[in-house]
Amino acid sequence: MSEKQIIALTKASQKKKREALEKTKKAIDDLVTKKQKITIRSVAKEAGVSVSYIYKYPELAYQIQTLREQQKYSLVESYPKTMHQRNRSLTNSDNRLKVLEQEKAELIKEIQQLRANITKVETGTNSPKALQAENIRLQTENQQLKQELEYAKQNLKEARDFILSQGYSTQNEFKTEIKEKIIQQVASKKQ
Secondary structure (H helix, E strand, C coil): CCHHHHHHHHHHHHHHHHHHHHHHHHHHHHHHHCCCCCCCCHHHHHCCCCCCHHHHCCHHHHHHHHHHHHHHCCCCCCCCHHHHHHHHHHHHHHHHHHHHHHHHHHHHHHHHHHHHHHHHHHHCCHHHHHHHHHHHHHHHHHHHHHHHHHHHHHHHHHHHHHHHCCCCCCHHHHHHHHHHHHHHHHHHHHH
């Protein structure tokens, strides 16, 4: 893939990300304006994004949670004084109960989804236990390779010391003498 293609893909990805953020923020504003229930799931549905997408942006999730809390307390009214106000209060209480039940159901779904994600992480190939085992295996292999390298270095040092102890000042002299001996052996076999 060329560098131009990578740059184009990066720009397209950033544009898509920016548009999704804008849609999510607009969805929040729309829900507030319409005085509809604000939850992460309702915002995701309104914006046309996934719930997990919203959780990628903690500031969005926090804003939604804050608005949800504000919305909870704005539904609570002071004690009604007239019968009409009492009836309206009961209706609001019933509505509030329905809202809370719906919110509870949504939260249960979110908890189930999060548990499923946790289970996938714990049991998958990238689970902490699997990664830990792989890390130990790699550390053992690394230690063995270090030992082999040290052994090879020691053998090379001994070979070098031997060559130098034979009176050769350089390896080239040693190679030259070895070549001459081999040539003599080959010549003597031909005779």
